[in-house]
Amino acid sequence: MEEELDAVDQSSFTEELLRAEALHLYELTQSGVVREVHFRVDRRAAVLVLEVADIEEAQRVVSELPLVRAGLIRFDVIGLAPYPGFGRLFAEAPPRAPSP
DSSP: OEEEOOSOOGGGSOHHHHHHHHHHHHHHHHTTSEEEEEEOSSSSOEEEEEOOSSHHHHHHHHHTSHHHHTTSOEEEOOOOOOOOTTHHHHSOOOOOOOOO
């Protein structure tokens, strides 16, 4: 999921609110809900990787973040699935046709 900052008055991001955001993210990380937190280098946006059951739970989690509750940021929630390709490396090779 990716957070986007619109043209919001930067003075709205008070030290108290930013500290509350950091604390909330820390608690989510410690509980295993947030797996990764990153900032994009190409624009002002954060990316969170969550370990949740479904999109609805992800939306609930991010809706409880202090900056989201204050209306200062929003997230686009994107569902991901595991990459299955590594199984091809360990699967048995299909039987070969007999040589003539």
